[in-house]
Amino acid sequence: MTQSLIEQIGIDYPIIQGAMSWVATPSLAAAVSNAGGLGMLGSGHEPSEVIRKAIKETKEMTDKPFGVNVLLLSPYVDDVVDVVCEENIKVVTTGAGTPGKYMKRFKEAGVTVIPVVASVALARRMEKEGADAIICEGMEAGGHIGKLTTMTLVPQVVDAVDIPVIVAGGIADGRGMAAAMFLGAAAVQLGTRFVVAHESIAHDTFKQRIIKARDIDTVVTGQITGHPVRVLRNKLTREYLKVEKEMSSDEHPDFSRLEALAKGALRKAVVEGDKHGGSFMAGQIAGLVNKEQSCHDIIQELMSEYDELVSHPKIF
Amino acid sequence: MTTFEQIQEIIVDQLDKEESEVQLDTNFRDELEADSLDLFQIINDIEDEFDIKIESEEGLNTVKDLVEYVEKQQEA
Incomplete structure (x- = not known):
């Protein structure tokens, strides 16, 4: 095969x-x-x-x-x-x-x-x-x-x-x-x-974040939206997860706050190397990539x- | 068992719901908190149960949509 x-x-x-x-x-x-x-x-x-x-x-x-x-x-x-x-x-x-x-x-x-x-x-x-x-x-x-x-x-x-x-x-x-x-x-x-x-x-910042990442450094955002995404944790993911937590008790959560946070974040990570505001998508195995x-x-x-x-x- | 009852059972089992929550007019995407993996599992189970093929899940939103789709396929 x-x-x-x-x-x-x-x-x-x-x-x-x-x-x-x-x-x-x-x-x-x-x-x-x-x-x-x-x-x-x-x-x-x-x-x-x-x-x-x-x-x-x-x-x-x-x-x-x-x-x-x-x-x-x-x-x-x-x-x-x-x-x-x-x-x-x-x-x-x-x-x-x-x-x-x-x-x-x-x-x-x-x-x-x-x-x-x-x-x-x-x-x-x-x-x-x-x-x-x-x-x-x-x-x-x-x-x-x-x-x-x-x-x-x-x-x-x-x-x-x-x-x-x-x-x-x-x-x-x-x-x-x-x-x-x-x-x-x-x-x-x-x-x-x-x-x-x-x-x-x-961006070199993205590469360095992966190279320095340890086993526990990724988080899953977006569980509440039904579209979970694994990324390296940073200031953006902390804020995002905080908003998610606040929303978890809402019967009809308004996802626009989350969308606003995530807007353009991937480009910020890959192209601009924005350490705090970028969404650095990486797998759990990042800790092994050195x-x-x-x-x-x-x-x-x-x-x-x-x-x-x-x-x-x-x-x- | 009617087609509706068979489909109701599949959805109840997959989503851990009560039978009363799964009625003909129930929108299983929005009202039952089914994620995309649940949705494909339900479609897969219906295909197996009725020995039919569901070409596309587009346009299938309520339990009634599923029942009508299955009955139409069985007539064909």
Whole structure:
């Protein structure tokens, strides 16, 4: 199964870079693909022409396959899907909804469709809709998260579907990768570790916050809104969680106060490096990420750690 | 059991509600505090229970919507 998925995509190693908002730009995606993994471009809420430009830029930097993450909630989603198909993108990952409506179009264009899921029911639904594989993401991950941990979610999803499962959430080294493979993964997706790559455009403040982060330094905001998000804690998250707590007793909470706090916070983190006001999305594994490296070195290190573990397993 | 009763049971089980809280005109998204994972679980369970396929959850908001969808699928 592992071979067939990475062969189908045409990559050397079963390592996918997460499509982190504002961070998954052409320079990072191209570097990951050039290093033998699968680079991903984020599309967020950008209009299709911005995405076409990013795709063209990426193509100038790599002749290897790379993918695009399509945010199904985006107001421009129809046009984005057209651009992705026209530009012969090989892999699409999807978030925030079900891609069923676009499945026929993707298949006709030869796109491998990989939705992100956070439960068994959602995984089964995606398989029925014709997904080629799924990314199963545990709540250890940074950014928008579900409820289950990677350790518990993955084996249950692996048992429930017949398509390859890519594991995300909590992986930053060869040990995590090996663990995921033993749980049944066909590949792994890493986000936080690639935020600190040399080729990542994330502001140095963001990179340093991840490098200095310890195990307990992420918090989950937005539980009350039904859209929980994992971020590194700072002044913004303290204020945000305080407002959430105040609202928890309201029968009809007014989320506009929270929206005002969060407005533009992601850009402030990634682009401006605003230490106090930015939303620094990172996974719980940030504590393990302690150096800035090239994507090539990250992938080679992961693979050598992984190979060492699986060829010389420590038997108790 | 009627279609409504079967669907009511699925929702009651998934969301830990009382039967009285799950009526035909209940909006299961807003009134029952179902999050998106609950929603897909309910759809999944209905698909299994009635051996049908729910193409899209768009437009399905109330318990009545679900009952009508299922009955239409079964006639087809």
